Amino acid sequence: MDRPTGSLDAPDAPPASCSATEAQQFIGRTATSAIGKSVLAMSDARVLRWGPPDSVFTMDYRQDRVNVIYDAQGVITRIYCG
Template identity: 80%
Template sequence: MTSSPPTGGIEAPDAPPAACNATEAQQFIGRKASSSIGNSVLDMTDARRLRWGAPDSVFTMDYREDRVNVIYDEQGLITRIYCG
């Protein structure tokens, strides 16, 4: 049985607001999207919120300096990680 990629988002518990920096998290591009990777991305980026982007998903254009976006493809592989 194959697990489905995560959807929705994650919020860091009790994290103070901080500006996101996605540089270090780029190491996860090409890996299978999972909740554990999402938590690692949150830790590495200092973001307070993570938003998953499934294939063909639609995002609002609001910019949040404390949010990291993790985009994955049809196979559940992460293709992009960026702040906003």
């Protein structure tokens, strides 16, 4: 399976503050680029960051970023802003 990596920036988006509430519906589903685009749109974030298993993240907080964490099977386990 081709799992998503890296980040995705929304083109020409105004400054935004993320809200991951609506995107929680994707927890338990397989991480795909299409779901990433949906999460980005639903959250009003400007940046999406994928969190593969056993990854290390910087601790910087960005109010315009949504994080999508998935496990070794590619199943989304957490979606949060920051």
